[in-house]
Structure formats: structure tokens, C-alpha cells
Amino acid sequence: MKDQWWCECRRSGRGIFLALLGFLFFSLGVAAAPAAGQFPPPQGHAMGSAPCAWAEPLHGADNALDVAATIRALQDNHFNCVAQVIANGPPTSFEDFKRLLAAAQPAGISVWPVLIPPSEGASSLPYRTDYVGWMKEMAKLSLQYSALRGVNIDDLFSGISTKTFTRAYLNQIYQAKQEINPQLLFVPTIYDLDQDVADRLAGCVDGVWFWWVNLDHNAGLRTLLEDSRLVVANRFPIYSGIYSHQTSWHKEARPLPKTLRSALEIGCRYADGAIIWNLPLSPNTADNPWLATAREFAPSGSADLAGKCGLGSTHPPTEPGDE
């Protein structure tokens, strides 16, 4: 049965044929696209050489996303990837997203939209729970803007979202973008990654954001990443999701900067890349130790893995004390 699942997503003759058509269309589409600025070809893995910044939105006039300030803050701190939630109004409306994307293209910054799942209200407008519609829209946009690197759906298997995101429906979402632009990636959010989850996703995703939800301590993070690679068995990349902000289930405090640093060290070393949730881009000063800590991992930063996040995740087993 699991082999059949795999076939549904990867080995459909129709899918391959349409993917080839899509690729041709993509090539022509890029050539014919309106002047959207130059974007560097992808290097290394999909999330960039620094941790990708899922940033707290910077608000401008009328509560809209301050795109210029966002791009400037990302560039100032050497981030080359940003994740942006699409919700139901500014600063995270679809309009805000498109303005961000248009500005990110010439800036050489990859953009990842995050779609809201049913368990969080399915509030991404205008498509809401029509995730196939969303994926088609994004695939077309990605033909115009190659900075649109991939699409995330948050909390894929949490609560009631599990009923929506059946294997069959995930396959439809995946095929929707494959037929238009197979270079656009589908990389949903998960919190558990055992054999069953890996088998359920393989062939229908281009990777996962696998979140570490301990804001106090990183003992076990290395194990979680290393051991999950065994069950994934090179079928898709694993990107390490790291929190830099308190959340509904941990309201007491943000992680300490040293805890964030340690999580990023482990994530960059043992996963295929890292993404940081709710990174505060403002203020861009010493008063923002979380931003300063994340910046250490960007190119020219002070961390051992600065600019090399996720590039060295194939390694021999770690003996205790080797780190």
C-alpha cells in the first residue's frame, strides 16, 4: 500500500508528461516573464545557506507590510530567504505577499509563503481551504518570480488538519504545482517524523519543515534530526524549524539567545537547512539579541557554520563528545 502511495505522486505517467510540459512552459515562461529582476540560480539546498527568516512582519502605513524595511533588514543581516504567512489582512494579506515577492526578486531573496491550515482557521485569503487552488496560483506566480522558491502549509498533521490533508489530497496539491512549475517546492510543516509519517509524505513533498518545540533546552534535537534521516532515507530533505519567540503553549518567555544559538548550531549541522520562526527583524540593534544570534549563521557571520547552514548534513555517526 505504501508503494502505491509512492506511485500516486512520483510515478504517474501523466504526471511525468505534464511535468515535462510544465518545465518547457516554465522555461518559456521565465523567458517571456515581465522584467522581474535578476535572481541568482539556486545553490546548495532550498532554504539558502543561512537560516531562513520567518520574520515578525514590519508594519508600515495602514498596517500594511513595510516591504522596503523588510528587505533592507534582511539584506542588512545577510539573510537570503524569508517566510511570510498569508492570512486575511495586512500586514499578512496576499497583496502584502505579492509586494514582498516583487521586491525580493531583485534583492536576491527567496520567499516562502506559509498557508494557514484548517486547524488554525484556514484563513489564508482568497483561497482558504482550496489548497490546490493556492498551489496553482503560487506555481503561476513562481513562473514570473523565481524568488518564489516554495510553498509551506503550516501544521499539516495537527488536529483537524489531518482530515483535510489525506495522502490523496496531498498528491493533488503536489501535482498541481508539478504541472505548472516543478521547480516550485512544496515543503509543509510537521512536528513528528517517524516511519509512518515519512512513508505518508514521500513522493508528495519536496521536503519538510520539522519543528523543534522545546524553547528551553536542546537535548534530544540532534537525535531527533539524525534519527529521522534514517526513516526518511533520502526521499526528501529535512529542514530544522527553530523557534525564536514565545508561543501559545510557551507564553512565559522567548528562548534565551544562547538556547537559540545552540539550536541553530544543531539544526544547521544535522538538518538540510534551518528556518527560524518569528524572528524579530526590528530593532536592528544590540537590543535585539535574537536577531544578532541568527545573523551569526548568515554568510560572514561568526558561527562555525555561517553561510553553510545545512550544507554538511551528511556525516558519520557522532560519538559522544565529538561535537
Add this chain to the structure above:
Amino acid sequence: MGSAPCAWAEPIRGTDNALDVAATIHTLQDNGFDCVAYVIENGPPNSFADFQRLLAAAQTAGISVWPVLLPPSEFYSLPYKADYVGWMKEMAHLSLQYSALRGVNIDDFLDEPNLKTFTRPYFCSLYQAKQEINPKLLFVPTIYDLDQGVADHLAGCVDGVWFWWTNLVGNSGLRSQLENSRLVVAHRFPIYAGIYAGWSDWHKGSPSPIRWQEWRPAVLRGALNIGCRYADGVVVWNLPLSPNSSDNLLLGVARAFAPGGSADVAGKCGLGPDRGLEDKK
């Protein structure tokens, strides 16, 4: 570790600060626990003398006892301090007298400051020390990471591990951690899930009493449910045995997993999905 979670209990103090052994045994029995872990430190209520009194009483009560020895990073357990071979011989001899002495734990075994002490040749000599006296006594140290390197490092010189989950506010990822680590261990030794009932020094949040009441029991219940299903057993750290009443929410949660409790896996903790427990993914 028994069919219920093993209780690493907060000590109940009696006169002169000594361990109140009678109250401890009474509370364990009242709540259906058949296993207790007990730290040996340098004075009451955690002295070696306290431990020996607890062991003698536990033997009669049919409760397994696991001493926890402190590693160099946490000072020492008296009287043997850093002579862990000496400790293991002592415990092996005691276990011949008291079969309730089921195994020995060393805390924070592979934490950075302790690696100089617990080299593989040294901990294999600990293992051999007890094997030569009583191979039924188990050596099951505490770890926080269990990847291929750690599994290979330990295999052959331990009888299992207490593998601790350090997230006190959520359990996302715990199932993966336990299931996937079984793959790297590949049946070379059992994995027991370590679950925190109490806050630890590294948990910097200071939840309000209301949040504590609402949140912590639910998280503990979830962690025990996953641990009992996907590990070979469970040990619960800092479980408050007192008060033995409905006011003690954490004790109530743990009790639900003991034989006769209300949890689905009550009395079947560690039997696993491949050994008769329904997989509740």
C-alpha cells in the same frame, strides 16, 4: 521498569530530615506503583543509609528499587563518590540480599563534564563488575541523546537507558524520538522514556499557579501515554507523592497509568504497539 511508570519520587521527610520510609512505601502502594527510583546523595533524606532502609522495606512490599548515582557534574554520592566500580560492586552484593534492587542508574551519563569519567572502557568495567557478582542487576544510565553514535557507544555495556524528554510544556516530537531511536538501537538494549513531572532548573519560564494547574497535568498525561506506548517502559522524575489526595494533580495523572488506573495503557506501560498495545497514532 514494571508495568506502571516507575516513580522517581520527591522524598517524603520524617523526623531529623530522614526519609520517611513507611510513608513512602504506603503512598507507592496506595497509588499502584511497583517501582521507585531514589537518588543517593550525601545526607538525609537521600543518604545511603536512607536508601538501605527504603530497600529493606520495598523488598517486603514487592516494590522494585533503582538507586540513582550522581555523576561528577552533580557532585557525588557518598560513600563511594567517583568510584563507580566500587558502587556497582556494593549494589551487586546488596542485590543478592534484596532482589527488589532491580538496577542502578547513573544520572546525566554522557553530559559533557562526565565524558572524561565515563569512557567506554570505564563504563564497561562497571558493567563487568556487576556481571561478575549478579548479572540480574541491571545497569541503565541516563541519556538525553540517542543517535547511531550513542547507541554504538553504549551497546554491550548497558542493560538499557533512561532516555529523557526535556520538553516540559509539549510532547510534539516525543513519539518520533522514541520510535526512531529504536531503529538505531536495533534491539541491542531497551529504551525507557524519562518523563519530567516537576520543573527543572533549565526551565526558565515561571508559569502562574493557574497555568500550572491547567497545563502541566495534561502535558504529563500526554507524555506518559506516548512513553508507555513507544518505549519499553517509563520513569517519572520528581513525582510528588505528597499530598496523597485529589489536590495532587500530577500524582493523580501518574496513578492513572498504574494497574487498575483509567488510562488505556494502565498496567501495560512499555508493552509497546508490537507487543499487544494498540497503536494510537
